[in-house]
Amino acid sequence: MKNTVEYKGYTGSVEYSDEDGIFFGKVQFVRALIAYEGSNAEELRQDFHDGVDDYLSMCKEKNITPEQPFKGSFNVRVGRDLHRQLALEATRRGVSLNSLIVAALKNETHHAV
Secondary structure, three states: OOOEEEEOOEEEEOEEEOOOOEEEEEEOOOOOOOEEEEOOHHHHHHHHHHHHHHHHHHHHHOOOOOOOOOOOOOOOOOOHHHHHHHHHHHHHHOOOHHHHHHHHHHHHOOOOO
């Protein structure tokens, strides 16, 4: 079972409350709170789409840039020794440190892409 929904580049969680008898979720990977719910999968999906559309409309009305879930960069603390090893390996291969790390991450997540 897939526990996420996607729309216009935004990913939302999907959870179920047995107590309330509803599906619910919120948009992931952004600070803005965009929550939604539904009594079945179709209602949940529609409320998710409406929530994203409302958020984008509100941003347009207020002339602000909507948050994007991923900007394409992030910081990783690897420690001094590993940083040195990675830099030396990149030099040995004749590639940038960034290229080496991107290749390693792609190799580790090949099943998720």
